[in-house]
Amino acid sequence: GAVVSQHPSRVICKSGTSVKIECRSLDFQATTMFWYRQFPKKSLMLMATSNEGSKATYEQGVEKDKFLINHASLTLSTLTVTSAHPEDSSFYICSASPFLAFEETQYFGPGTRLLVL
């Protein structure tokens, strides 16, 4: 149980294009999903908290217009990197918390590696 998937697992795109990454909770409903970015050999940095049916909450320093987050259902959140540039190349990981009282655990997706040429 508690499986989170991400699609695509790897994506290569040209500079200036937009890329959409999907995060799905496969066997549970998640009112809250999180998006992280991980640089090589570094820890995870929280980018934003995504709440179903409302606007995402972005961490300080994260550009809202560049990293668009949509959480349209209890099992799906999407991250769109708009007008991608080489510096956006990174490993993006999502996580989800089950819609259960006192359930604190975040379950992580396998990650999406983005390379912008």
Added chain:
Amino acid sequence: AQSVTQLGSHVSVSEGALVLLRCNYSSSVPPYLFWYVQYPNQGLQLLLKYTSAATLVKGINGFEAEFKKSETSFHLTKPSAHMSDAAEYFCAVSGSGGYNKLIFGAGTRLAVHP
């Protein structure tokens, strides 16, 4: 405010030896604490978590961690290392009380040699 410090970015042990990965936290509220493992090019897998119940927490793959409030520590241990334990390990803290964001430590890379 919350923070996590993992002492030692790299730890190397022999197969069969004790594994000890250190984690200290800072939290202004009762913390929930987690250890995650990450294999290359993969997401994070939960090893174990402390959520204010028993202070000694047992997780998967033979790992366990002990919450010590007086030392603000949550060190991860395993009595006997296996080659398959080689990975990156992250300690994380969140505030108790629902859907709080995780704050991660910098990570510790565990190498296991024959």
